[in-house]
Amino acid sequence: MISPYSLLPTSYSLLPTSYSLLPTSYSLLHCDLHTHTSYSRDCLVSPERFLEVCRRRGLDRVAVTDHNTIAGALRLKEMDPERIIVGQEIRTTRGELIAYFLTEPIPPDLPPQEAIAAVRAQGGVVGISHPLDRARREAMGRADVEALLAEVDFLEGFNARCLSPADNVAVLALARAHNLPVTAGSDAHSLWELGRAGVRMPPFDSPASFLESLRSAQIWGKISPVWVHAVSTLAKILRRLGR
Ligand SMILES: [Zn+2]
Secondary structure (H helix, E strand, C coil): CCCHHHHCCCCHHHCCCCHHHCCCHHHCEEEEEEECCCCCCCCCCCHHHHHHHHHHCCCCEEEECCECCCHHHHHHHHHCCCCEEEEEEEEECCEEEEEECCCCCCCCCECHHHHHHHHHHCCCEEEECCCCCCCCCCCCCHHHHHHHCCCCCEEEEEECCCCCHHHHHHHHHHHHHCCCCEEEECCECCHHHCCCEEEEECCCCCHHHHHHHHCCCEEEECCCCCHHHHHHHHHHHHHHCCC
16 A cells, blocks of 8 residues: 555655745846856865855856956856856956956956956956955055946945955945946855855846846845955965965
């Protein structure tokens, strides 16, 4: 005799495990727009583990923005073309920029105007990452950010690795005053941080429609605890030791 229990699903794997399988209100995409993989020298996360966790956390779109390279992003794009946006965090002579929809890497240490032109030449979009983060050497700071406001497509309005919430809030005010859209992201350098911040935004299918959707994006996220910075410092040390 068949027990009625045998007719019930016994495994959780039959249940939707990812938020992306659940109907999201207004079909908004859940996006983390600033992440790193082991292709950054201060991160040890393999592309395989990265993708596994992005899927599990229901991130519909993830911008992979390694420091000065797109190699990891291109590899991930091959593994999951729809979910991955090929990006780069670009070191310039005045601090860091962040770009999306790249096909070629942007060389580091160009003046920001030249890096911006190089992104545009290949059809990408470009903004400033953690623009006003006072605790970060790589941040541009107010004078340089203000000088570039007319040239960039967006500002990063929420970065989960900003130690001071006020530094994110200041960016939002600046973006509003200059009618620029804002992005948000975890700036994850560890699996634990993936999806800690991002935006919910209407679907997009091109760099132009991405910028358009960004104008109605809602930011979500939490500032990460201070210890996450120790994770990337440790990664750098392990790399130096030849791990
Ligand atoms: Zn970053």
